[in-house]
Amino acid sequence: MPELSQDAERVRAPLPFGVAEVTGPSMVPTLRHGDRLLVHYGARVKRGDVVVLRHPFQQDLLVVKRAAERRDGGWWVLGDNAYAGSDSTDYGVVPDELVLGRVRFRYRPRSTTRRSLPSLLVWLLTSARPVFSDRSASRRLRAR
Secondary structure (H helix, E strand, O other): OOOEOHHHOOOOOOOOEEEEEEOOOOOOOOOOOOOEEEEEEOOOOOOOOEEEEEOOOOOOOEEEEEEEEEEOOEEEEEOOOOOOOOOHHHHOOEEHHHEEEEEEEEEOOOOOOOOOHHHHHHHHHHOEEEOOOOHHHHHHHHHO
């Protein structure tokens, strides 16, 4: 059920950016288990953005979801994979103060098992991508 590793908590830094690691399948196909995220903490959130938030019932747990809709008191958030993980259909509207930041970029770490030149080239071409607000744009990039 956790979406981000427990060590993804931002340490006070001069820049409002941090790195988080995805665990779990609730944002597949946009994000996969093991992806690393560049999170812009405190960024303004708009509809469609992928966001990092504190779970409303377990506030020591960080999750990543898509901000689907603005409602009274906060955001309605959903996972891209309707069959995995919990989202606002389970816990309702997420208050604004629990939405920590917006995901700007994702990259996939290099596999240590594949060391051939072709696999290195494929990794270089596909490992890093921006995370868009529009789900269809993210899907088009992954399909290439």
